[in-house]
Amino acid sequence: MLVGPLPMLKAVRKLSIEKEIPCQISLEERMGCGLGVCLGCAVKTAKSTVENPQYFHVCKGGPVFRAKDVDI
Ligand code: FES
Known part of the structure; x- marks a missing residue:
């Protein structure tokens, strides 16, 4: 599972999809x-x-999603 700044999440997400490596990311969004x-x-x-x-x-x-399921 990956936690960190959005640019890093985007880069690792892209790499995990390209290499077909299962990856989960924890998103931090503003919540009303x-x-x-x-x-x-x-x-x-x-x-x-x-x-x-x-x-x-x-x-x-x-907040945790499979990286391949979200478009960040
Ligand atoms: S914080 Fe998720 S819908 Fe309002």
Whole structure:
């Protein structure tokens, strides 16, 4: 599991996907409600597209996610 600054998380995420190495990352997002209501902690999923945006709530689904599942 990886914890640290966002640029490092992005770099390690990219490397883990390229090398097919399982990796989990702990995201630190600002949280307004902590209940899944305000969307302040929303992070795009890897499957998100312009036509079909999809998000995880870090407060409810995280803070730890599989690196390949989030788009940071
Ligand atoms: S903190 Fe409000 S939705 Fe997560």
